[in-house]
Ligand code: FES
């Protein structure tokens with residue numbers, strides 16, 4: 006088998022089953038972006054540090070740049086495109102807008118996914134916990150304050166919708 | 168007079184909906200043309216090596232490969248870029264004869280996808296003859312140092328000695344003279360989105376179209392056209408409306424535009440290249456590392472009489488435009504907020520085997536104020552004065568504005584003492600000092616730092632010529648440079664809604680939102696009635712070579728262009744309505760989105776009324792009025808003048824002010840620095856959107872903190888980058904980000920239409936100074952003084968250990 010021979014990958018993305026064929030060496034993030042057209046997930050480092058590529062994989066935040074698409078075969082994935090429902094921003098997205106939790110918006114998809122996962126585990130976090138929780142994602146624009154404020158503000162709303 | 172309903176409000180951003188839902192339009196997201204091929208760049212593994220030859224046969228034979236472009240092709244098909252100095256530095260978009268830094272591009276492979284392109288890039292064989300390496304800018308000037316550019320004859324790309332006033336007299340008359348050596352690190356603000364370029368060549372039309380996340384200045388467009396041998400109106404730059412951060416760094420993408428453009432021209436396919444993070448850290452751009460020698464002359468009472476600056480700015484393997492801005496960008500504000508008149512600046516711009524430099528948030532001002540503000544503290548210490556008091560004694564006073572600095576800057580407005588007083592008051596400075604006494608008595612290391620800075624915005628292109636000798640500038644064939652303009656077009660549709668079209672390239676600063684606020688106020692519309700288009704396209708936008716979003720331009724010049732266009736349009740609406748009402752235009756006024764007779768009598772015409780009539784029924788226009796409802800404005804500053812024969816130049820157009828206070832505690836065992844308080848007061852004139860303004864300050868402060876404490880592009884002795892991933896190049900995370908107390912003082916600029924000034928770079932230029940002062944103050948009992956950044960825990964720990972009385976082991 007040649008490196009460029011393709012294999013099938015089937016997964017559920019944002020509630021819809023999707024299928025594609027890609028090289029076994031293809032990164033999950035490239036598969037999402039290039040094969041499935043879901044360009045909301047961004048690539049900032051390709052080595053697992055910046056967190057821009059964070060998605061939800063089987064209910065937990067994961068970095069899609071350090072796993073292969075074939076490893077995600079059969080998985081359930083939520084990307085940034087799946088967060089807003091029925092044309093309504095998710096409360097966390099609302100909070101980011103309200104508290105200026107983004108500037109260029111490039112880290113934002115990964116930041117939202119990370120914060121979402123964090124709030125699931127820490128429904129009532131302190132500011133220090135939030136800072137720790139989102140430190141898995143690098144943002145170079147905001148100085149993080151707007152993001153911290155947004156996550157803090159979103160916590161009660163997320164608890165209500167649980 | 169327009170009512171200010173929206174300007175001054177924290178209006179939520181219109182950009183956010185798309186960015187929050189993954190629908191942004193970043194360069195890597197939407198292929199603008201079908202059938203894109205991908206490029207992978209082959210880079211020199213050596214920091215300095217002669218290139219003996221290429222063997223691309225194996226790569227060309229690999230699956231999916233359509234072409235390989237080498238340095239030989241580049242040397243044949245392109246010209247070197249113009250550089251900002253007279254030294255004959257031949258800077259091409261790849262290495263040609265030799266590689267001068269590790270990671271310098273030497274070839275490009277174009278293939279069907281990126282994976283295949285990278286496979287083939289590994290098969291490109293380049294034969295090198297390694298050469299000795301030099302990395303330190305002072306060492307590079309030794310006569311026996313390895314020489315990078317034979318044609319130049321030394322590693323000095325440029326040198327200027329600038330003298331303002333009579334510094335020798337100032338030093339002769341001084342009661343006290345202090346000298347200190349400083350080191351400022353090489354760091355880059357590393358936007359999370361890397362460089363990205365797509366190029367398509369139309370051979371029959373001879374048009375090269377390049378999509379990229381270039382941020383301007385568009386002076387780089389004619390530069391690139393010349394390199395590729397294209398007429399300027401056959402080279403099209405398009406910048407999508409979303410750029411994933413830049414902070415100056417994406418100015419320096421243009422050599423890659425030439426390289427990928429050439430690849431498209433050579434291969435005949437549309438070529439895309441997205442830089443990866445390692446490439447970014449290795450070879451994109453950063454600020455310069457600098458070795459500085461500072462001297463200050465003062466009277467016993469603390470009055471500064473004069474200063475001497477001596478700099479060695481390290482621009483890396485070549486000097487890439489707009490360098491040597493690293494030395495001259497702050498020319499007009501070299502003296503900062505202080506009154507002294509006598510200054511000597513001795514600036515050497517040096518080439519070494521490090522990566523190339525360019526604008527990075529705060530461009531050269533972080534360096535400048537780190538040195539000046541450290542000197543102010545050293546002087547205070549020497550004279551036994553409080554650091555706040557010595558600054559007060561030297562600060563420009565309110566009645567001195569507008570103020571012409573000895574170096575040619577024109578500070579347009581300000582009240583520095585008031586802003587400084589506010590910062591001290593917010594920080595409860597006196598209380599902090601008492602707290603310090605208490606903690607010191609308890610053996611703890613608590614320190615307070617101050618930093619003041621003039622925050623320049625909207626670079627005047629004229630400053631770059633400060634790098635050239637006055638004799639050179641006096642030659643008849645020399646074309647002087649000056650200017651800083653921006654443009655905007657506003658059009659009103661037949662239903663009375665507006666579209667504003669900008670030639671800016673925002674990278675997260677919220678231009679769309681700001682423009683809706685301005686146009687809503689000017690035309691009496693609601694922000695939601697205004698659509699803002701901010702993709703840049705050199706074929707369709709009105710632009711000038713200073714266009715772009717850099718040097719904190721938008722808040723000052725961009726907003727003025729928008730307001731000017733709206734006012735032009737408003738004047739037309741008034742004239743038209745008066746004609747419909749059959750009254751003199753003087754008798755009507757524009758209020759709340761409608762034109763009415765001042766007396767309150769008679770009909771009124773809303774914008775919607777007027778727009779409908781003007782578009783559908785041109786016969787109703789007054790005689791001689793041009794049909795259509797649109798206006799384009801190009802706004803420029805008359806204070807943007809060329810550098811004068813005495814090297815004086817108003818290097819920026821509007822000048823804000825920053826006053827900061829920081830309190831820290833240092834743990835002498837671990838060298839950990841804890842920021843206990845950080846207050847920053849800004850005067851950026853009228854604030855259009857406080858939420859966005861604060862966001863800029865938070866972001867700028869964290870860039871300054873990164874450079875002061877963590878970030879450094881470090882090399883080993885062979886010139887290999889040691890910090891090539893985000894694992895080694897440490898960027899502050901949310902846990903390191905301090906809580907910041909922010910306040911504003913408002914001295915409206917008399918030069919801008921809304922009174923606003925830029926503040927995009929903001930605290931990035933003060934934080935290195937304020938934290939170095941705070942840590943030095945904390946460690947004063949040990950005699951530790953910070954003269955070198957970043958203060959990594961290791962570096963600081965070593966300083967503390969060296970200073971501490973030795974304990975018996
Ligand atoms: S792109 Fe995946 S962590 Fe940076």
Ligand code: FES
Nearest residue numbers: 108112144145146
């Ligand atoms: S908003 Fe730009 S990187 Fe976070």
